[in-house]
Amino acid sequence: MELNPYEVAKEQIDIVAKEMGLDPNVTRYLKRIERALIVSIPIMMDDGSLQIFEGYRVHHSTVRGPGKGGIRFAPNVNLDEVKALATWMTWKCSLLKLPLGGAKGGICVNPRELSKKELEKLTRRYATAIINFIGPDIDVPAPDVNTNAQIMAWIMDTYSMNKGMAVPGVVTGKPIEIGGSVGRNSATGMGLYFVIDAMCEKLEMKLETQKIIVQGFGNVGGWIAKLLYDRGCKILAVSDISGGLYYSEGLEIEKLLEWTRQGNYLKDYNDKRYKLITNEELLTTGCDILIPAALENQITKDNVNDIKCKIVLEGANGPTSPEADQILFKKGIHVIPDILANAGGVCVSYFEYVQDIHAYFWDLDRINKELKRILIEAFEDVYEIYKERAIPLRTAAYIIAVSRIAKAFDLRGIFP
Ligand code: NAD
Secondary structure, eight states, rough: OOOOOOHHHHHHHHHHHHHHTOOHHHHHTTOOOOOEEEEEEEEEEETTEEEEEEEEEEEEEEETTTTTEEEEEEEEEOOHHHHHHHHHHHHHHTTTOSSSSSEEEEEOOOOGGHHHHHHHHHHHHHHHHTTTOOOOEEEEEEEEEOOOOOHHHHHHHHHHHHSOOOGGGGOSSGGGTOOOOTTTHHHHHHHHHHHHHHHHHHHOOOGHHEEEEEEEOSHHHHHHHHHHHHHHHHEEEEETTTTTETTTTTOOHHHHHHHTTTTTTTGGOOTTSEEOOOHHHHSSOSSSSEEOOSOOOOOTTTTTOOOSSSEEEESSSBBBHHHHHHHHHHHHHHEEEEHHHHTHHHHHHHHHHHHHHHHHOOOOHHHHHHHHHHHHHHHHHHHHHHHHHHHHHHHHHHHHHHHHHHHHHHHHHOOO
């Protein structure tokens, strides 16, 4: 049965509320979203036909600051998925002490079926439909699955044209030429790298000798695969939506990145040494570090008993179901939760937002240093609670993130 990610997100709140003895009123509040907007997006297609798409933007919590979260273009996007993703953004920003709340958006569409012109029209019409819902002081979108710097540029332009002035701070993940930040592209992968390096140190494992499997070979999966490959790790398998490639001696990641960058699928890559595998097979292939970096609900009660690794490093948002989480914990497999592991993206998005507002830009060295500092601080906070209470890393991370939201809620009080 398909798991509903929003039900998963709410179950995670219940688990942590019980662990920390959270006020039931606050728990009830956190399980709601502040606002949701559903929009129709009519597009005149290149062939003259009219297609109407559905889009969403959700604010889960702005109690600690303006909303922040990506925009996803995918065929299975729906309101509950976006609500879950917005909720996870609240915890992520809170865990990193960013003065931002949780938001997310998406359009139910397969962008691969659209021409570039159609994609631009879709993006601009969606941006117009949500224009009063976003802005540097309200909610700042960013890229997510199947969206990129070009799409952010179209949103920034649409917003700016409507306001009659350039507003670079309305989105992050923009091209550098129009107010983007250096290091944003690699940020999520870089964050995963800092966190797994710190975790290996705690566990006295040499990172460079670990065998790695990565599901998803886009922005997140591609970058972490490359960073670990450069570190000397053997990358046993990677996959995209078309399937995966496996090689016991380690794949040549740079060549695969070049291949997918040209718009090709991994399944069509031609190297006789590599074995084609399915995404299901990939997840249950033995390795040291498994990195789900595609979509939610990949490790569930159905396959969790076949997972053979020491660490699950969550590149994707919500890849592990609560039931699977418990089983992995009992088996002694460490799960580094999404809200910590993949928080590098939102962290550098925050830097981009700050740079846009100040109109003063940092260099890559400063970006990566600050990113490492913030992530390692969060990692140490989480690890301390994890050790102290002998609870899953996710619960430890949630305790910190939820406490900060609860405190902010308490300080602000209930209006009126
Ligand atoms: P992307 O579009 O760049 O890449 C997604 C990858 O997953 C592609 O290789 C795609 O082929 C693959 N994929 C899609 N559907 C799949 C399926 N059903 N099975 C297997 N593979 C599939 O997206 P991204 O930005 O890399 O995001 C990946 C995940 O990371 C998402 O969960 C996203 O929410 C999360 N995330 C992204 C960022 C970011 O900065 N981009 C930050 C934090 C978290």
